[in-house]
Amino acid sequence: MRRIYDVVIVGSGAAGLTAALKLAPHMRVAVLSKGEMSGGSTRWAQGGIAAVLEATDSIQSHIDDTLVAGAGLCDEEAVRFVVERGRDAIESLINLGVEFDRANSVHEDGYDYHLTREGGHSHRRIIHAADATGKAVQKTLNQRVLDEPNIDVYEHHIAIDVITNRHLKNPGSYDDQAHGVYVLNLEKGRVETFSARATIIASGGASRVYLYSSNPDASTGDGIAMAWRAGCRVTNMEFNQFHPTCLYHPDAKTFLITEAMRGEGAVLRLKDGTRFMPGYDKREELAPRDIVARAIDSEMKRTGEECVWLDITHKDADFVISHFPTIYRHCLGLGIDITKDWIPVVPAAHYTCGGIHVDMHARTGLDRLYAAGECSHTGLHGANRMASNSLLECLVLGNAAADDILDKIDDLPSAAIARDWDESQVSDSDEMVVVTHNWKELRRFMWDYVGIVRTDKRLARAKRRVDLLAAEIQEYYGNFRVTADLLELRNLVTVADLIVRSAQMRKESRGLHFTADYPKLADEPRDTTLIPFGHAVSDRVA
Template identity: 65%
Template sequence: MLKQFDALILGSGTAGQSLALRLAERKQRVALVTKRSLADSASAWAQGGIAAVLDSTDSIEAHIQDTFTAGAGLCDPVATRFVVEHGKAAIDWLIARGVPFTREDASTVGYHLTREGGHSHRRIIHAADATGAAVQATLTDQVLAHPNITIFENHIAVDLVLGDKVGHPGKGCLGAYVLDLNSGRVVTFSAPSTVLATGGAGKVYLYTTNPDVATGDGIAMAWRAGCRVANMEFIQFHPTCLYHPQAKSFLISEAVRGEGGVLRLPDGTRFMPEHDERAELAPRDVVARAIDFEMKKRGLDCVYLDISHKPADWLRGHFPNIHARCLELGIDITREPIPVVPAAHYTCGGIVTDLSARTDVPNLYAVGESACTGLHGANRLASNSLLECLVFGEAAAQDILAKPRTPHPALPAWDESRVTDADEEVVISHNWAELRRAMWDYVGIVRTNKRLRRARHRIRLLEREIHEFYSNFRVSNDLIELRNLVVTADLIVRCALRRKESRGLHHSRDYPDLLPKARDTILRP
């Protein structure tokens, strides 16, 4: 089965949906492909907000400098300025769309701005403590209503269609093969422009704040297609994931610390001032390492985030979702501290792109967490992620719209003639569990050469098993995700082994010092 569109977008988070709307409004026929429903994305889970210069006491230069500081010298100056300077326009676009950002109070037209770790000013515009969900809900309603957007839920991309491999040399990316999870059939999507908006790779780790769909699909597909991948060693571990056996991947927003939350040991002792003069407002990597240090030193299962000194009504107003979720689990944040642990949260590296979101493969774009734009450097500044999605979604739209329309070339159908149904699905679940455990144990917050080599050895064994399975059996959702996860895990380890220093999110016991010059880790297929 062949489906033809002007643009194919893989992924339905803020980057994918905002891009789809921008293209559709200019008469582009857009296919929006998502593994589950439109609501399943990391964007929808974002609590804190969106960073942008919106207050007269703030400045573009201050936001840039804060981003540079968090990025530990590795942020690209041109890309960083590009994103920050387009920040207000991105927020204005969302406001015009009807996103219900929190007001300063009921009697004012101004918006409440909060402050998060690493920021020198209050510049985080938010919708209570569920900004991502508010943005996603607003965009989703408009995507669903737009006649030029066709949505394909329960569809997962298997691989990109490359001109060099299907009889059209030099044509770059021509679309993708996509598995329809409802029918079990692989559909061929043809499009002059294909966009990877597939998110990050948090599920490569045993503990993560990411949704189940974050399996590094776009990064793995782009790598197989011949794109450069950069800085994959910089995996951001969010310091404060709720620690509770019934709380799967529930994030306690950065804004809780920004509004005065204090990290404590079980006996109530505050410990962050001993690790950094910025205490709880230090960047995420500093806070995550401090928590990791205290937990390992004292044999703790968790530490505690305490904001109970704030008025109860204020807490319920500013953090209604966190308050409600914790209360469901028997934790009253107005009276007691919240048990927290670090968890894999954000992939700072990814597919190398330019300022128009173009990759190394013609007609292939990457936006959002799957891309490495140069903005985040060695550590993403809080709330710069949704901003990046919006700014580069607009940049990709402008580039796609500027291209002359071309006819669709003939593409071959997916070939299943030499495969059979899988005989032992347990192989997939076993390899999935082994991979995630190895990454957590050996490629976590603090690393050593010995741990990284152990991880590499296990990944290579798993790669061979998974490749054999993929070559002989029909594809399934779990097999596609596992195949992509093992590629992504290998890229993370390869980048980590190349970095002979400790910088940002990459902390090595073998190389504790900072090299005098910051360099990107760039891998070429």
């Protein structure tokens, strides 16, 4: 089946839906979601969105804080571009109907929203909806998108690959371009062709490449892997952020304890009650996430404990419950009353700071292909993302992608005709255990060898295992019909390879990349950019 649109957007989170809403008055748009529309990472963002919203704060302060957190690898032009558009992005959400928490008193410049502070920020600039900001943003964007007649949402559709010139019946021009995506319709069990004049990848990050992650199951690096196979550069894939405080409980699945709790005074303790962050950084619990995560990891290894504890019991109970109602209810259901009990926490893979290399128009190196949000690398985050800058980037770059497409609307060619997906030489697999086993093996050795603390020996071990898995998975992919699990595993092993190769290239410790073999900073900060050599040869098209 072939569907034709002006723009196809892979992903239904904040970046993708922001772009869709801006494009909808002028173009027909398809939004692809591999699960339910609200199944991505946006919905799970607890803390809030960073933006300069009050008179005592400043654009330059937000820029400076971001540059410090990024450990010398932020692109200052990109940081300024995003930060300067922060207030407009927030006001757009308010106009759409997002209900952020109000303050008890009006700020000097008339703003009456409650702002909190998180690690790395020198001011209170995090606007939020209690401790479920992402949920509020996602709900509002969903409602607006579903009301737009020019937007069609396809749930349970997982993109397989970007359609490029080599997939066309008549390739035409020599210069390669994106022409849409091949998509597996999970409900029908068939591969469909979505042709488009422009394509936006907004598919989120790749933290599910690790055994422990705060991300939903869908965060398997699909967009990054697809762009790489299509010939796009990727940058700084070695910088994987581990959130310091994920709930540690046998009945809790990847439940995050927001950094805003530390912003409101929560402290980290060992089992005997000792605070340890003052011994690691003068900013204590409000140090950037990489420092806090490494401190927790170090203390767990030193003491042999399986977790540390987050304590907010010294704050007024009503304050805690009103500010963190989602966390309070969830923990209470597990027998933990956070107003009286310490919360057991561990670090978990949380955010992919590198990704598809894009400019400030969200353009990749492939014409008519854009990327926005966690799957992309703009230079905003550098070597370590500062808290609550992620949703801000989604909003700003989602708008930037749409603006660039609209600027070119009269020059974009019609959607090209791609060859049909060919399954005549494949069969249904009778050994899905291969996929299950490889999935588990991949995530385990990535956690053990490419986690919070790395060494050359660990990375070499990981690379050998990645190479073996990649060959096995590619053979499997070439012989059997595609399934969601197979596609995600194929993408995860590609992303794992990119992470390991990037980590091997960085002979220093900077930001989120810490290696015991090179504990010091290099004299000159440099990005790690990988360039594909040739294209995949496994595309099954007739």
